[in-house]
Amino acid sequence: MILDGVRRFREPVHIVRDRPGQEPGIGFGDHPHAEMLGTLPPLYPEWLGERSFNQTHNVRFPYVAGEMANGIATVASVVAMARARMLGFFGAAGLALPAIERAVTELRAALPGRDNWGVNLIHSPSEPGHEEHLVDLLIRAAVPKVSASAFLELTPAVVRCAVAGLRPEGRARQLFAKVSRPEVAARFLSPAPPEILRRLVERGQITRDEADLAARMPLAEDVTVEADSGGHTDNRPLAVVLPVIMALRDELTRRYGYARPIRVGAAGGLGDPAGVAAAFAAGAAYVVTGTINQLAREAGLSDAAKDLLARADLADVAMAPAADMFEYGIKVQVLRRGTMFAARAGQLYETYLAYGSLDEVPDATRERIEKDVLRGTFEDCWQQTRQFWLGRDPREVDRAERDPRHRMALVFRSYLGLSSQWAITGEPTRVTDYQIWCGPAIGAFNRWTAGSPLAQPARRTVVQIALNLLEGAAMVTRAHQLRSYGVPVPGEGFAPRPRLLSLGA
Numbered sequence: 001m002i003l004d005g006v007r008r009f010r011e012p013v014h015i016v017r018d019r020p021g022q023e024p025g026i027g028f029g030d031h032p033h034a035e036m037l038g039t040l041p042p043l044y045p046e047w048l049g050e051r052s053f054n055q056t057h058n059v060r061f062p063y064v065a066g067e068m069a070n071g072i073a074t075v076a077s078v079v080a081m082a083r084a085r086m087l088g089f090f091g092a093a094g095l096a097l098p099a100i101e102r103a104v105t106e107l108r109a110a111l112p113g114r115d116n117w118g119v120n121l122i123h124s125p126s127e128p129g130h131e132e133h134l135v136d137l138l139i140r141a142a143v144p145k146v147s148a149s150a151f152l153e154l155t156p157a158v159v160r161c162a163v164a165g166l167r168p169e170g171r172a173r174q175l176f177a178k179v180s181r182p183e184v185a186a187r188f189l190s191p192a193p194p195e196i197l198r199r200l201v202e203r204g205q206i207t208r209d210e211a212d213l214a215a216r217m218p219l220a221e222d223v224t225v226e227a228d229s230g231g232h233t234d235n236r237p238l239a240v241v242l243p244v245i246m247a248l249r250d251e252l253t254r255r256y257g258y259a260r261p262i263r264v265g266a267a268g269g270l271g272d273p274a275g276v277a278a279a280f281a282a283g284a285a286y287v288v289t290g291t292i293n294q295l296a297r298e299a300g301l302s303d304a305a306k307d308l309l310a311r312a313d314l315a316d317v318a319m320a321p322a323a324d325m326f327e328y329g330i331k332v333q334v335l336r337r338g339t340m341f342a343a344r345a346g347q348l349y350e351t352y353l354a355y356g357s358l359d360e361v362p363d364a365t366r367e368r369i370e371k372d373v374l375r376g377t378f379e380d381c382w383q384q385t386r387q388f389w390l391g392r393d394p395r396e397v398d399r400a401e402r403d404p405r406h407r408m409a410l411v412f413r414s415y416l417g418l419s420s421q422w423a424i425t426g427e428p429t430r431v432t433d434y435q436i437w438c439g440p441a442i443g444a445f446n447r448w449t450a451g452s453p454l455a456q457p458a459r460r461t462v463v464q465i466a467l468n469l470l471e472g473a474a475m476v477t478r479a480h481q482l483r484s485y486g487v488p489v490p491g492e493g494f495a496p497r498p499r500l501l502s503l504g505a
Contacts, residue, residue, distance in 0.1 A: 001025065002026055002488065002490065002493065003493055005026040005028075005478070009042070009043045009044075009478035010042050010044060011028060012028075012042055013026050013039070013040050014026065014027045014028070014031060014038070014039050015036075015485045015487060016035060016036055017034060017037060018033075018035075019035075023488055024037055024485055024487050026482065040478070040481055040482070044474065045470035045473065045474045046061055046062075048277075048280045048470065048473055048477065049061075049062025049063075049265075049280060049286045049287070050062065050285035050286070052261050052263060052285075053263050053265075053285050056174070057116055058085075058114075058115055059086055059087050060085035061085065061086050062280075062286040062287065063086050063087070063286065063470055064088065064224075064286060064288040064289070065077060065078075065087070065089070065290075066147070066267060066288045066293070067089035067093065067120035068091045068230075068290055068299070069091045069122070069420075070091060070095060070300070070420050071091050071099065072294055073120075073293065073299070073300070074300040075090060075103050075106045076298040077293065077296060077299060077462045078107060078117050079110045080298055080461065080462050081116075082111050082114050082116050084467075084503055085116065085503075086463070086466055087116050087117065087145065088462070089120050089145070089147045089176075090103050090117075090119045090120065091120055092119050092120045092121070092134070094323075094324070094420070097134065097137060101137055103119075104119060104138075104143060105141075115144035116145075117144065118145025118176070119145075119146060120146075120149060121135065121146050121147065121161060122150050122324070123149070123150040123158070124324060125325065125328065126324065126327070126396075127393060129395075130393070131155060132156075135157045135158075135161045139160075139172075143173060144173055145173060145174045145175075145176065146162075146176065147175075147224070148161070148177050148188075148220070149178040149226075149232065150178075151179075151188075152181075152184060153187070156199060158219075159192045159196045159197070159200065160206060161173070162214075163200070163206050163213075166213045166214055166217075167213070175188075175219065176220065177220035177224065178224045178226050178288075179223060179224070179226065180225065180227070180233065180234040180241060182248055185225075185245045185248055185249075186248060188220040188223055189219075189252045189262060190218060190256070191214060191215050191219065194215065197215065218256070222262075222265065223245065223249065223262065223265070224265040224288050225238070225242045225245050225265065225266055225267065227241055227266070227267065227268030228268050228333075228439055229441075230290055230291040230317075230334070230437040230439040230441075230442075231290070231332045233332070235319075238268055238278075238282070239278070242284065243283070246264050249262050264283070264285055266286075267288035268441070270288075270289050271289075271440075272441075272444040272447075272448040273471075273472025273473045273475065274473075274495070275441070276473040277473040277476035277477050280477070287469075290437075291438050291441050291442050292442060293462050294437075295460055295465075296465055297457065297460055298461060299462070301423060303426060303457075304428070304431060305424070305434055308337065308338040308339065308436065309335060309438065309442055310446060310455075311338070311446070312337050312438065312443060313337075313446065313447075314443030315440070316336050316337035316438075319342070320342040320345040321345045323417045326349065326352070326409055326412065326413045327352075327406075329349075332437060333437065333438065333439050334435055334437055335438040338434075339431070339432055340432045340433065341433055344372065344373045344433065345416055345419070345435070347368075347373065348369065348412040351365060352405075352412055355408070356404065356405050357405055357407070358382070358411065361408075381411045381414060382410075385413075388414070396410065415433075420434075422434055449498050453499060453500050468498040471501060472496040472498070475493070476496065479493035
């Protein structure tokens with residue numbers, strides 16, 4: 001009967017006691033002969049987050065499918081989420097501008113009249129021109145939502161993305177800022193820096209009216225706290241960093257007198273209903289999932305890579321150098337089990353730190369890297385890398401030909417970039433080199449879904465994952481409510497099993 005009260009969370013439930021001293025129980029409907037200790041009203045997954053999130057973004061659920069890079073978060077996944085009245089971001093990071101433009105065109109055609117979809121804008125310190133051109137595209141195409149990730153400092157590009165088109169009645173596009181540090185969160189929770197606004201006005205990239213409005217508003221009204229996630233991460237526990245940034249939001253709201261609410265969401269480590277329920281209980285306005293969506297049918301990842309992910313447990317992850325920020329020493333979290341990528345990428349970074357050029361690398365180290373990692377000579381790999389950058393940004397080639405150390409970085413970065421492509425295409429000769437961005441949430445997800453419909457690849461869609469996490473989080477929330485009244489809820493009440501759900505559920 002108690003488990004019934006957990007599962008039927010959409011109905012009001014009474015906490016009752018038949019006689020004094022007895023443990024509380026539950027009941028539905030009238031109980032004229034029992035002592036009524038309390039009544040819990042209906043609960044819906046739609047209500048778990050902050051209502052202003054649903055209203056602002058025209059969604060039914062406070063849930064976001066995050067922007068797994070290199071197009072792993074596909075057009076198909078974004079469209080599916082939008083049609084289910086949730087929010088998804090296309091994984092634009094790592095893609096060339098023509099590919100991103102094609103994706104945006106497809107999204108606009110598939111979602112006419114909808115604004116509950118978006119595209120990722122990742123910080124590109126080694127390619128500032130790419131960042132600027134991407135913002136040009138996002139503004140020109142009127143992309144309604146943009147998720148800004150991996151920013152440590154504000155750039156003119158990300159400020160322009162948030163400010164261009166700003167009017168007294170609202171924003172031309174909603175900027176989501178993904179952060180993991182309070183000092184970075186503060187930059188997005190504050191008005192745009194005056195010097196950047198002035199520069200943008202001088203360049204004619206925003207108007208004086210837009211700059212004046214931006215000086216009185218936060219740069220972002222949706223800030224996603226990213227905890228121990230796949231990809232770029234500081235590996236911080238969500239329960240530690242989320243309250244700190246929520247308190248910072250409140251402090252800056254008072255300081256600047258903002259009129260509209262700023263929402264703080266949670267990401268990282270969300271792989272089962274208990275984790276999602278915990279994030280909402282800690283005050284998250286919405287939740288964002290990433291790692292686990294790579295197992296979805298719509299994900300742009302090969303079946304071979306999905307199979308590796310589906311066998312991973314909590315500790316089967318490791319940190320490895322990031323392709324886009326290799327020279328800065330930034331790392332990403334990746335799958336360890338079934339692949340040698342993390343160890344091999346680490347070897348490349350250690351070599352980069354130890355030597356000033358490819359010519360300085362000792363013969364034994366060079367032979368090992370050429371044979372086991374690059375599978376080609378330094379000279380051949382440089383020629384292939386050179387051709388890539390001539391097509392993407394010839395300035396990188398000019399710099400590399402002047403700076404031997406930068407040439408070494410580009411050659412080593414080519415392995416890191418190709419390794420993620422091999423995982424996407426399922427290159428059979430490079431399975432041990434697959435780079436698969438992955439956090440510990442994958443272990444929780446695999447344990448939760450084992451033996452359920454979501455363990456079957458054909459039934460594992462991005463929407464089914466979302467609905468089951470939300471449904472399960474509502475059940476866990478109800479179980480906690482009942483327990484707080486003294487009802488002895490069995491452990492099963494905190495571990496709901498996945499099932500096939502419809503949007504009418």
